Amino acid sequence: MVMRRNIIGKTIRVLRKRKNLTQDELTAKIQLTGINIDRPMLSRIETNSREVYDFEVKAIAEALDMSINDLFSTNSPEK
Numbered sequence: 001m002v003m004r005r006n007i008i009g010k011t012i013r014v015l016r017k018r019k020n021l022t023q024d025e026l027t028a029k030i031q032l033t034g035i036n037i038d039r040p041m042l043s044r045i046e047t048n049s050r051e052v053y054d055f056e057v058k059a060i061a062e063a064l065d066m067s068i069n070d071l072f073s074t075n076s077p078e079k
Contacts, residue, residue: 029063
């Protein structure tokens with residue numbers, strides 16, 4: 001059994017695709033917030049194989065122009 005290391009990865013992937021952003025484009029936007037996440041790291045987040053720190057969640061939400069709550073919403077695509 002594969003251990004899930006976060007609960008928002010699939011939601012991030014769906015929201016990123018809805019905004020027509022590539023992983024490279026999203027990581028560039030995240031890096032503009034001062035957080036160092038590269039494309040392989042984002043890929044592992046989206047596949048739930050990497051933990052996401054609270055400051056990273058904040059930066060991802062900002063880069064997607066969404067609230068943090070949107071990433072954890074019970075209506076998220078993952079649920």
